Amino acid sequence: MGQGGAPGNPLLAQLVDKHVDSEGKRSYLCIACGTLKKGNAAFDHVFGHATKCEVLEKTARELWIEARQASGQSSIRVQLERIEDVANKNLESGTLKQNGTDW
Numbered sequence: 001m002g003q004g005g006a007p008g009n010p011l012l013a014q015l016v017d018k019h020v021d022s023e024g025k026r027s028y029l030c031i032a033c034g035t036l037k038k039g040n041a042a043f044d045h046v047f048g049h050a051t052k053c054e055v056l057e058k059t060a061r062e063l064w065i066e067a068r069q070a071s072g073q074s075s076i077r078v079q080l081e082r083i084e085d086v087a088n089k090n091l092e093s094g095t096l097k098q099n100g101t102d103w
């Protein structure tokens, strides 16, 4: 705790078992099916697997539903940010066009 990086996600911690080997290389296991993944247990990666993990769905359905909800919230936030981005760009180009025709 408090060693930098993203703050721990309590749900994420329930979905994977994190490991760091003697060389400091990170990996994590799906707690349900035991799939080993190399690298940091990033939110997108862990939830990307958990929401599709059939073993998790069968053995820990409540956790699986929570994971689906959590990843859904995350992608909605990303979509909203993209929409804002596009809206800002349209606003800018719209202003430019208006100036062009008015003058």
Ligand SMILES: [Zn+2]
Binding pocket: 030, 031, 032, 033, 034, 035, 049, 050, 053, 054, 055, 056
């Ligand atoms: Zn799994």
